[in-house]
């Protein structure tokens with residue numbers, strides 16, 4: 001269907017590259033769009049799907065290769081699904097630590113029963129920049145919001161996300177374990193099926 005030996009990952013997030021490459025194994029080499037450009041496209045979509053497609057098209061256009069994008073985020077029940085597609089920009093672009101501090105503060109008086117949340121991941125694969133039929137796969141991961149950060153692994157909101165099936169934070173999981181059960185793992189599992197890689 002296309003040469004899948006090399007795919008450009010339309011992401012400037014090193015955490016995503018590491019996780020997605022580990023999930024794909026050695027059969028597909030993911031090359032970061034950072035090899036071509038450090039300019040990040042503006043994520044103007046209103047949904048994870050729209051932003052994933054927009055990022056994938058941009059990377060395919062710049063690189064001339066098929067491109068995979070990951071648009072993901074954290075949807076907190078008490079906040080009506082925020083920060084959602086705005087997760088990376090929640091604290092106005094000040095980074096993961098500021099995002100986490102802002103979220104802890106927003107949830108500081110929220111009781112345990114109302115602290116449900118889910119990580120969302122949408123993967124979009126385009127064969128070329130104007131591909132009329134992007135492959136789309138999504139994954140969700142249900143958990144709860146902790147009242148303090150815990151753990152050193154992972155990236156982003158991992159230290160604040162309690163994983164019921166492991167009884168620890170996402171940042172306390174080993175990378176290999178997170179890559180078996182995360183929202184990204186679920187989306188990638190579907191993508192591998194769609195591509196006939198499993």
Ligand SMILES: O=c1nc[nH]c2c1ncn2[C@H]1C[C@H](O)[C@@H](COP(=O)(O)OP(=O)(O)OP(=O)(O)O)O1
Nearest residue numbers: 011012013070071072073074087088155156157158
């Ligand atoms: O497994 C995860 N563990 C913890 N946090 C996570 C995870 N997955 C997404 N997240 C958070 C990070 C960021 O705040 C937002 C993604 O935003 P998103 O725009 O998709 O990614 P990004 O700007 O970091 O990189 P890029 O757009 O170049 O792919 O959700």
Ligand SMILES: [Mg+2]
Nearest residue numbers: 040043071088
């Ligand atoms: Mg982004």
